[in-house]
Structures are given as structure tokens and as C-alpha cells.
Amino acid sequence: MVIIGAVVGAPTRYLTDMAVQKRHDTVFPWGTFAVNVAGCLILGVLTGAVSEEAASDSVRLLIGTGFCGTLTTYSTFSYETMRLAEAAARFFAAANVIASVGAGLGAAFAGVALAEAAWA
Amino acid sequence: MGEPTDPDVDLHVPVRRPGSGRTQIPVAAVVALGGAIGASARYGASLLWPTAAGGLPWTTLGVNAVGCAVIGVFMVVISEVWVAHRLVRPFFGTGVLGGFTTFSTYAVDIQQLVDGGRARTGLAYLGLTLLLALVAVWSAAWATRRIVTWRQA
Numbered sequence: 454m455v456i457i458g459a460v461v462g463a464p465t466r467y468l469t470d471m472a473v474q475k476r477h478d479t480v481f482p483w484g485t486f487a488v489n490v491a492g493c494l495i496l497g498v499l500t501g502a503v504s505e506e507a508a509s510d511s512v513r514l515l516i517g518t519g520f521c522g523t524l525t526t527y528s529t530f531s532y533e534t535m536r537l538a539e540a541a542a543r544f545f546a547a548a549n550v551i552a553s554v555g556a557g558l559g560a561a562f563a564g565v566a567l568a569e570a571a572w573a
Numbered sequence: 574m575g576e577p578t579d580p581d582v583d584l585h586v587p588v589r590r591p592g593s594g595r596t597q598i599p600v601a602a603v604v605a606l607g608g609a610i611g612a613s614a615r616y617g618a619s620l621l622w623p624t625a626a627g628g629l630p631w632t633t634l635g636v637n638a639v640g641c642a643v644i645g646v647f648m649v650v651i652s653e654v655w656v657a658h659r660l661v662r663p664f665f666g667t668g669v670l671g672g673f674t675t676f677s678t679y680a681v682d683i684q685q686l687v688d689g690g691r692a693r694t695g696l697a698y699l700g701l702t703l704l705l706a707l708v709a710v711w712s713a714a715w716a717t718r719r720i721v722t723w724r725q726a
Contacts, residue, residue, distance in 0.1 A: 455616045456609045463608020463672050464601040467663065470582045482579050492677035500681050517678075518616050523608040525676035527637040528644040529581055529667075531706040535645075535714065536578040550703065557680040558699075565684055 454511050458519015466524050480545050482533045485526065486553055492525035493557040497564020504565075505572035576652040580644065581667040603660045607668015611640075615673050627691055629698050630682045633675065638705040640674035645713030653721050 469491075470484030477483045499517050502508040530553060537546035577583035615636050622632040647666055651657055679702055686695030 455612050459609045459612035459672050460605045463668050464605045466671060467581060467601060467604045467667050470579070474579070474582050480578070484579065484582060489676040493680040496677040496681045497684065500685065519612055521677040522615060522675040523612050523672040526671040527674035527676050527679065527706055528640040528670040529579070530676060531641040531710040532580050532644050532648060533578055534707060535710050536576065540578065553676070554699065554703065557676060558683060561680040561684040565688070
């Protein structure tokens, strides 16, 4: 289950990153930001659904551990932050950390709330 | 310094600029394969070291910190030393390390801690992961660059 989710999640991250960069060629790493926030929202919905017993354990492994786990990334996020800081783009490095963590958490909270409203 | 900002997709380097359609298939395939390996390793770690309910998720923290240290070494080596096959970086950097580390579990675990009345543990986890991840990637890249410079001198 984890492997099936991962085989879909990892290339989705790669292709989304590429598509976003083609449209927004900026210093700010919008591609990684987009997949991370989207993954937090999906995992939030799934976690809410699991706690309402609307999703099974295998769905959790498939979509949560497999798909969302590989769709999102911490290694690319931290590497990009370091490169921005080194490129004297300190503002963007700090903005990347604050925006990614802020939006990721917001998406996670919104996802859980949505799922609880839908399945409660 | 030849390292890019985004280790996964760098449209500023003509060689790395992805073509359309068919040329992307092998890249997406090795990313998928690497992602499966990375995710399996992360899942294995979570089975080996399960997190106690309401406790700080040390396993995810460790997985993310290790993944950040490895990408720090890997990106310096592949940018400065090793002229690798064009599929090596997508396979290992984007696939394996991207699949091994996770941002979604990090965010949702914080949400679960806060929701369960453990806001302090959630905040500590939030800050500790950020700190360790950034220190790991920075110190790993710094040490690797030092070794590379020393060997080339």
C-alpha cells in the first residue's frame, strides 16, 4: 500500500514542481511550497476521516504514508532554504520557512476540520 | 558554487531544462522508483520505532533530520565532484530523499498534538524539527565542501 502510494506521489511532486516553475520563474521556491501545502491538506482530511472511522487502515497507508508522505518533502524544503540564505536572499529564506510552516499547518488544521464536518 | 536552489527542478541550467513529453518518462520513472524506496524506509522506521500516543514524534523528526543531512552531502558531491548520469539526481535526490522525508506528517502531527491538548509538545516539535533540519543540511553541506576543497588543493 505504501509503495503504491509512493509510486504515484513522488512523480506527482516532480511534475508539479516543474509545472509551477514554468509558470512562476521567481527566486521563491513555489513548486515545493505548493506540493507541501497540498499534501498537508490531503493528509489533514484523511486524518480527520480516520478519526471519524470513515477511512480504513489500508487507505491511511496508501494515501497518508505512501502518497502524501512522498508528495511532500522536508529535504528539498531545507536545502532550498539554505541555498536562499547563501544567495544573500535572506528575506526569501525566512519567508520560505514562515510561509511553508504557516500554510502547511493551516492546511492541516483546515483539512481535519473539513473531514470532521463532512463525516461527523 | 554550482549548486542550484531547487535540487529537484532547475530550469536555469539548459541541460537540466526538462523537455516535453517522452523525455520526461524515464525521469518520472526513476523518481517513482526512488520514492518507493524512500517511503518504504520511512515506513520501516515508523514500525521499528513507533511513536507513543501524545508523545513527540521522534522517529519522523529523526527521519527528516537524516534526510536533510544526506541531501546536503549529496547536492555538493553531485554539483562539484561527481559527473553523474542524468538520472542519478532525480532518482536519489528527488525520489529517495524526497520520499524518505515528509512535510505532511510533520504538519498533521503538530495539529494532532495541539488538538489533543498538547500544544507545548506540538510547538517544541515544530521548532526542533526546523532547527535540526536546517542545522543538518547546512553542516553537512559545509563539511562536504571543506573536504572537496581540501582534496582538490
